[in-house]
Amino acid sequence: MRAPIRFTTKDLDLFPEPLDDTRYEIINGELHVSRQPKAGHQFASGKVFYALESWSTTTRNGLAMAAPGVVFAVDDAVAPDVIWIADERLQDGIDEAGHFRVAPDLMVEILSPGSANELRDRELKLDLYSRYGVREYWIVDWRRHEVSVYRRSETALHISLTLRDSDVLTSPLLPGFSCPISQFWFTR
Secondary structure (H helix, E strand, C coil), rough: CCCCCCCHHHHHCCCCCCCCEEEEECCCCCCEEEEEECCCHHHHHHHHCCCCCCHHHCCEEEEEEEEEEEECCCEEEEEEEEEEEEEEHHCCEEEECCCCCCCEEEEEEEEECCCHHHHHHHHHHHHHHHHCCCCCEEEECCCCCCCEEEEEEECCCEEEEEECCCCCCCCCCCCCEEEHHHHHHHCC
């Protein structure tokens, strides 16, 4: 019996540059391939980014970024939908290739349709982000109009609250940040 193949970031360098919106991520040495999702997903992602970037511009406390590469280790490299990182962590956090090498303070994943995608975001990435010290993790479900907020308690991320349409998203990580989650949904 052969050992399972464990992918690393060096393997990703051998892949041809995708001609479409294919996204490659490695979690625990396992390759995950996904495609750029539907309009509802992209709308939510853009709105979350805009809310975080607007707050960051006003407060000058950090940086929001859409779909960056985050390399925790050679066998743990992901492309979250949105991140926010405090200025003091940002200084030494980006490598020569433009990838984050430190855990952002906040990771945001917008759920894509399909059980494999949901499992990856709700379980695999939750575990990954817990292990590497992410302080807060938002899972945005644009189909159900929900935001699940996980916050660090001691050594792991734990569910803190689930917000729905009439709720306002705030965070102790982002003093003064406030955004009605109803702004995240594509309703045309």
